[in-house]
Amino acid sequence: MSLPHAILTALLEKPSSGLELTRRFDRSIGYFWSATHQQIYRELGKLEKAGLIRALDRDVPTRGQKKEYEVLPSGREELERWVGVREDPRDPRDPLLLRLRATGVVGVGGDMVDELRRHRALHQERLAEYREFERRDAARGNGTERDRVHRLVLQGGIDLELFWVTWLDRALADLEDTG
Amino acid sequence: MSLPHAILTALLEKPSSGLELTRRFDRSIGYFWSATHQQIYRELGKLEKAGLIRALDRDVPTRGQKKEYEVLPSGREELERWVGVREDPRDPRDPLLLRLRATGVVGVGGDMVDELRRHRALHQERLAEYREFERRDAARGNGTERDRVHRLVLQGGIDLELFWVTWLDRALADLEDTG
DNA sequence: GAAAACATGTAAAAAGTTACATGATTTT
DNA sequence: AAAATCATGTAACTTTTTACATGTTTTC
Structure with a gap:
């Protein structure tokens, strides 16, 4: 369950749209976590539905139009909780x-x-x-x-x-x- | 699509049962590929069905009884094909x-x-x-x-x-x- | 004969991959 | 006005994880 937290981290660093997040995942976040735009859009939808993030500006979001997200207080709390979790090193797979x-x-x-x-x-x-x-x-x-x-x-x-x-x-x- | 090939490799090195494979995945193969017993049993079933491996001895396999597998020629051919495939390094995820x-x-x-x-x-x-x-x-x-x-x-x-x-x-x- | 270890599986959910679809904006 | 790029999304599939279920053999 790391993808949503990767997105929360990225959005806290800077509110972004799905495509911008995809690019940031190809750059700095990509040192250790990758995600395709399909994963990201799906996860943004879930996070919004769960009330952890919200879209800025857009009242009438239409396809093909940029949609920026920012993290809500509950999203920040969830991330704070998650950084305290203990998790063993993941098994290598190459x-x-x-x-x-x-x-x-x-x-x-x-x-x-x-x-x-x-x-x-x-x-x-x-x-x-x-x-x-x-x-x-x-x-x-x-x-x-x-x-x-x-x-x-x-x-x-x-x-x-x-x-x-x-x-x-x-x-x-x-x-x-x-x- | 690496798990079936990991299993084929392990079985060519030495015919084994599902549990023995699980243990070998925890040891040497585990340096770079891990799998749980659930994954392994499911995959053994698929490989047998596809005619790439076969169970030894057992005519009437019952639950709880050891079942050893060996690789068939078509399985070896599949592995030979697979080692020639080009595949880019996988994205890190940590x-x-x-x-x-x-x-x-x-x-x-x-x-x-x-x-x-x-x-x-x-x-x-x-x-x-x-x-x-x-x-x-x-x-x-x-x-x-x-x-x-x-x-x-x-x-x-x-x-x-x-x-x-x-x-x-x-x-x-x-x-x-x-x- | 109870407990532990051995052994094989099923089911459901979560995460990741691949293929496809479509609209808006900018550039030539 | 066509092409390229920007932008968001759906659908189907595969892989991995987690939880559970159950039978057999060995040891105490």
Whole structure:
């Protein structure tokens, strides 16, 4: 049950429309949580119905017209409750390592090496992007708790991509060696 | 669509019953893919129906009685096809970083620091466990491709836990500093 | 013979993915 | 006026989670 809380957090940081939220999920929030626009619109509908958020301005919302939402006090309370909840780390699920392991029983082919290289490039790209965000952030202030938390989370994104690039390098070195 | 392929891989490595598979998913396969017994039994049923695996021995399967499965040729072919598929890295989804970010807008309390410490301990535990597996593996042979792939995947599990412990240490240092 | 451990399942709900539909606004 | 982009949504499906149900074998 994290999506509604991700949306509440994003809306508290800045009231937004569904599409704007989708874009923010592709950027900063996306370091650790992703969502499609379909998920977001559905969830916005639920949150509005539950009285946790409300649409601004629009009395007569028509299709195709921008609709901005803001968080209501009950929404903020719900988020405050949720941050105090204990939840264990989630089980990892990564198809790439599964595929690699499967090659151990059905045989490889150079295909898997290509695929690992491709993934390495993708992670490298994302890493570069995050480092660019970091560079930009360094210019801005870092006084508030919010800024520090943002920085920590971005650092998490960077470290995670670094993990991937490093592990993929090792895997490629190993497989190219004798593969 | 990875669960059926995870099961096919596990069954090729060694024919097993549903409960045995569940245990193996909690151990080695669990480095990067998890599944509950409910998921596994349902999927075994589907795979059997699709003719990719078959139950051994049992002609009259009754509830509560062990049922072992093995992979049929068509199952192996399906797995061979699947390892060649290109699939982009999956979007990360981690509620902990989401909760941390939420504290940036609703305020922290020492609660989050406690929660980060708790997660650090859990990751540290798992890391120790994986290193124990690594130690044991080192004794065994490493000649076959299968052994090498297993070792790479285990290394991935270790590196991922190391990422968490390192990042959590950094986060704790930062938050305790001024928190 | 009671309890614990082993073993297989069903059902319902929640979350996520994929495909499709449609209207409004801006640019060329 | 056509095309591109902005914007919101529906529907069907798949996957995952949670709660429950039940039978068998081993151990004390």
